[in-house]
Amino acid sequence: MKKENMTGDVISEDASIWKEPVIRTTGRNNCGGRCVICVHMKDGKIDHLSTEHPCDAPEEEIPLTACVRGLNYHKTFLGEDRLRYPMKRVGKRGEGKFTRISWEEAVDTIASEWIRIRDTYGVGSRYVNYATGISALNRGNNMAKRLLNLDGGFLDYYNSYSTACIRQATDIMYGTNQTGHDPEDWLNSNLIILWGHNPEETKFDSVTMNVLLRAKKKGISIIVIDPRRNDTAVRLDAEWIPVRPATDSALMDAMAWVIVEEGLQDQEFLDRCCIGFDKAHMPEGVDPSECYLSYLYGEKDGVSKTPEWAEGITGVPADTIRSLARRYAKAKPAALIQGYGPQRNANGEQSTRGGILLACMTGNVGISGGWASGVADWKNHKLPSWPKLVNHYNRQIPVYLWTDAVLHGRTMNQLDGVQWINGSEEPVTLESDIKMILNLAGNCLINQHGDINRTAEILRDESKCEFIVVSDLFMTASAKFADILLPGISMFECENITMPWLYTDFLGFNNKVMEPLYEGRFEYDWLSEVADRLGLKEQFTCGRTASEWLEYLYEELRKTETELPDYEIFKKQALFRYQKQPIRPAFKEKCSNPETHPFPTKSGKIEIFSEKVYRTEFKEFMPAIPRYVPPVEGPQDPLAEKYPLQLTGWHTKRRCHSIHDNNQAMHKMDPQTLWMNPADAADRNLKDGDLAEVFNDRGRIRMPVRVTDRIMPGVTAISQGAWYRPDKNGTDTAGSINVLTSLHPTPYARGNGQHTNLVEVTRYGL
Ligand SMILES: Nc1nc2c(c(=O)[nH]1)N[C@H]1C(S)=C(S)[C@@H](COP(=O)(O)OP(=O)(O)OC[C@H]3O[C@@H](n4cnc5c(=O)[nH]c(N)nc54)[C@H](O)[C@@H]3O)O[C@H]1N2
Ligand SMILES: Nc1nc2c(c(=O)[nH]1)N[C@H]1C(S)=C(S)[C@@H](COP(=O)(O)OP(=O)(O)OC[C@H]3O[C@@H](n4cnc5c(=O)[nH]c(N)nc54)[C@H](O)[C@@H]3O)O[C@H]1N2
Numbered sequence: 001m002k003k004e005n006m007t008g009d010v011i012s013e014d015a016s017i018w019k020e021p022v023i024r025t026t027g028r029n030n031c032g033g034r035c036v037i038c039v040h041m042k043d044g045k046i047d048h049l050s051t052e053h054p055c056d057a058p059e060e061e062i063p064l065t066a067c068v069r070g071l072n073y074h075k076t077f078l079g080e081d082r083l084r085y086p087m088k089r090v091g092k093r094g095e096g097k098f099t100r101i102s103w104e105e106a107v108d109t110i111a112s113e114w115i116r117i118r119d120t121y122g123v124g125s126r127y128v129n130y131a132t133g134i135s136a137l138n139r140g141n142n143m144a145k146r147l148l149n150l151d152g153g154f155l156d157y158y159n160s161y162s163t164a165c166i167r168q169a170t171d172i173m174y175g176t177n178q179t180g181h182d183p184e185d186w187l188n189s190n191l192i193i194l195w196g197h198n199p200e201e202t203k204f205d206s207v208t209m210n211v212l213l214r215a216k217k218k219g220i221s222i223i224v225i226d227p228r229r230n231d232t233a234v235r236l237d238a239e240w241i242p243v244r245p246a247t248d249s250a251l252m253d254a255m256a257w258v259i260v261e262e263g264l265q266d267q268e269f270l271d272r273c274c275i276g277f278d279k280a281h282m283p284e285g286v287d288p289s290e291c292y293l294s295y296l297y298g299e300k301d302g303v304s305k306t307p308e309w310a311e312g313i314t315g316v317p318a319d320t321i322r323s324l325a326r327r328y329a330k331a332k333p334a335a336l337i338q339g340y341g342p343q344r345n346a347n348g349e350q351s352t353r354g355g356i357l358l359a360c361m362t363g364n365v366g367i368s369g370g371w372a373s374g375v376a377d378w379k380n381h382k383l384p385s386w387p388k389l390v391n392h393y394n395r396q397i398p399v400y401l402w403t404d405a406v407l408h409g410r411t412m413n414q415l416d417g418v419q420w421i422n423g424s425e426e427p428v429t430l431e432s433d434i435k436m437i438l439n440l441a442g443n444c445l446i447n448q449h450g451d452i453n454r455t456a457e458i459l460r461d462e463s464k465c466e467f468i469v470v471s472d473l474f475m476t477a478s479a480k481f482a483d484i485l486l487p488g489i490s491m492f493e494c495e496n497i498t499m500p501w502l503y504t505d506f507l508g509f510n511n512k513v514m515e516p517l518y519e520g521r522f523e524y525d526w527l528s529e530v531a532d533r534l535g536l537k538e539q540f541t542c543g544r545t546a547s548e549w550l551e552y553l554y555e556e557l558r559k560t561e562t563e564l565p566d567y568e569i570f571k572k573q574a575l576f577r578y579q580k581q582p583i584r585p586a587f588k589e590k591c592s593n594p595e596t597h598p599f600p601t602k603s604g605k606i607e608i609f610s611e612k613v614y615r616t617e618f619k620e621f622m623p624a625i626p627r628y629v630p631p632v633e634g635p636q637d638p639l640a641e642k643y644p645l646q647l648t649g650w651h652t653k654r655r656c657h658s659i660h661d662n663n664q665a666m667h668k669m670d671p672q673t674l675w676m677n678p679a680d681a682a683d684r685n686l687k688d689g690d691l692a693e694v695f696n697d698r699g700r701i702r703m704p705v706r707v708t709d710r711i712m713p714g715v716t717a718i719s720q721g722a723w724y725r726p727d728k729n730g731t732d733t734a735g736s737i738n739v740l741t742s743l744h745p746t747p748y749a750r751g752n753g754q755h756t757n758l759v760e761v762t763r764y765g766l
């Protein structure tokens with residue numbers, strides 16, 4: 001019998017599967033999918049993987065079907081190249097020379113360095129690096145934080161590499177990040193704009209693409225705004241509007257100008273729900289001409305933000321801007337959905353704010369079929385959390401500035417984004433530079449952080465950071481910088497509880513299907529031994545094994561999430577889906593009456609003008625309104641004379657960040673290339689497949705070119721995450737984009753603008 005899924009694709013002639021013993025589990029990498037994996041065992045070994053069959057999902061539920069990465073987890077994680085035993089560094093740091101040691105020596109060394117560094121530099125010299133290799137309840141980095149807290153505290157971080165700007169910017173305007181609602185509501189929209197969003201590749205969940213495909217089937221127009229015609233645009237056969245990277249807010253300004261010029265704005269909504277749009281609605285005590293409308297018509301700078309003005313900046317033709325503005329303003333209800341790509345740019349805060357502004361101007365907030373835009377978090381249920389305890393050091397830095405804190409932490413203060421964890425607004429400095437780093441299941445020590453050459457130089461200096469512990473499955477670029485390198489264990493070798501990202505309401509279980517390979521150990525087990533050496537074992541473990549923690553935390557959650565089944569049932573099914581709830585558009589009540597239901601902002605309204613930004617020292621860096629500010633290394637930077645091409649990045653289907661780079665099947669599916677427009681390639685005498693060198697003042701990469709009109713002229717792109725592989729001259733041969741990215745933080749969030757870079761490209765061998 002033919003079976004169809006919800007989008008109408010024929011998925012199988014025969015839905016009866018699973019003839020051999022099958023163990024259900026869920027993935028725990030950080031792509032947001034957390035999809036169902038069925039592990040088929042044969043003679044006690046993994047034979048192959050399959051996934052939740054679309055016909056097996058309960059009626060009306062969207063299947064949690066794994067993509068190509070999920071179905072290849074065993075090939076990635078159980079390969080011959082696994083780290084096998086603990087090692088200590090013997091060469092210079094970063095050289096990658098190690099010798100085998102026992103677990104006992106590894107634990108002894110970690111405990112003695114831990115104590116030495118604490119007693120020499122204080123608790124604030126210890127840092128746990130951002131790491132998403134285990135995105136599940138039991139994760140080494142949170143466990144290490146618990147132990148450090150039991151031992152007096154440590155320097156923590158806030159922000160993420162994912163959403164630094166979009167979270168802070170959304171919060172500035174709405175006072176919350178909960179600006180999303182059930183994506184099923186996009187089916188009620190007349191127009192969907194995917195702004196720098198590519199869910200066909202970057203799985204945030206299993207829902208987004210499913211709904212978008214149904215929307216397309218229903219005949220809803222879908223527009224993709226992206227420097228690349230991304231896979232989502234291709235899959236949906238959507239209209240593509242190419243925009244130069246990091247210039248989105250100029251496009252948004254010009255759309256706003258057209259909307260006002262043609263009287264298409266929802267003035268009643270702006271007057272009722274927003275502050276800062278026009279002079280009549282400004283906070284008390286602020287010069288009214290600081291409002292957005294005054295900026296739009298150039299009251300101060302003499303420049304009207306017309307489509308012609310924006311065309312020169314964004315590369316989007318003025319007529320396209322006019323028509324886009326009109327269509328969005330007239331299509332009500334319409335959904336402007338932002339990905340995280342545009343905000344991972346030099347002034348990434350402003351594009352988020354501009355998207356929200358447009359949603360407000362068109363009255364698309366608080367209504368069915370509309371979308372409030374911004375980061376659009378949405379959750380109906382609480383997630384379990386690991387008890388990290390209180391950090392008495394009480395200080396945190398923006399995550400992207402950890403290399404600064406290694407170099408000169410003691411000179412950093414609130415202008416660098418240093419904060420008190422308890423929210424105090426008193427001035428703050430750091431007591432120490434970072435002297436010890438624990439990097440557990442992450443590649444941000446080198447590969448995923450900006451400016452690899454600079455970062456490597458900082459870490460090579462053993463007088464700066466004195467001790468680095470890395471736990472991983474493979475000899476990654478980060479692993480090479482370890483002083484003690486420990487073999488972890490994969491998702492097949494231990495249990496965990498997994499939690500979805502955005503738009504799916506479920507809890508997953510990651511089942512153990514085999515014993516750990518070689519001498520690999522879960523981070524908790526050796527951390528417990530370090531705790532023992534510190535005299536903190538009882539407080540650290542509370543007498544529980546890692547698996548017992550899972551059950552304990554699940555039962556804690558069950559006290560409030562009463563729908564959850566018995567633990568054993570949950571484990572066996574590896575998945576629990578919460579009951580569906582009716583669609584409730586974000587901010588519905590607030591928008592209908594902000595006087596009685598104020599927004600959680602200072603003014604109680606949506607803050608187009610932010611008094612918070614205006615009154616802090618940060619206003620030197622970022623304006624109080626959403627408006628285009630030419631970014632460092634944007635197309636208008638004078639540096640473009642030397643490096644005339646913009647370089648942007650994206651998250652590819654072939655990897656989850658750097659994970660799967662060592663999987664040859666993935667390599668064949670999507671070889672690592674530099675995307676380049678035919679016009680730019682012709683200018684440089686480059687043909688498809690030629691080897692090119694991509695370079696700027698920070699570094700150089702040699703890689704093949706893909707000549708394609710799926711990228712706009714003047715812009716190049718490399719998917720992020722390739723394993724950095726320098727040749728003897730230091731030229732990367734893998735296409736690892738962070739050789740070329742900058743450590744320059746964004747102005748307000750102090751986030752990572754890793755998509756904003758200027759480069760030049762030449763044919764290799766010229
Ligand atoms: N397959 C896969 N899925 C993943 C991940 C992965 O590594 N692999 N990572 C997961 C994680 S942790 C995260 S944070 C998310 C990341 O999710 P996102 O940050 O949304 O993903 P990106 O691919 O960086 O950007 C999305 C799109 O924005 C475009 N873009 C880049 N710069 C600009 C710009 O200046 N303007 C506009 N308009 N568009 C721009 C890119 O070309 C891309 O098509 O994905 C998650 N899902
Ligand atoms: N230029 C550029 N850089 C970026 C981005 C970008 O868009 N552009 N995106 C940024 C974003 S959004 C993010 S979230 C970060 C992600 O950066 P990271 O969190 O560092 O993610 P990964 O590169 O996937 O590193 C995970 C590591 O964990 C290891 N690992 C996997 N499973 C296990 C396990 O079970 N046990 C142990 N011990 N180790 C395991 C993997 O081998 C891998 O080395 O990268 C950021 N970097």
Ligand SMILES: [Mo]
Nearest residue numbers: 160161162163
């Ligand atoms: Mo991320």
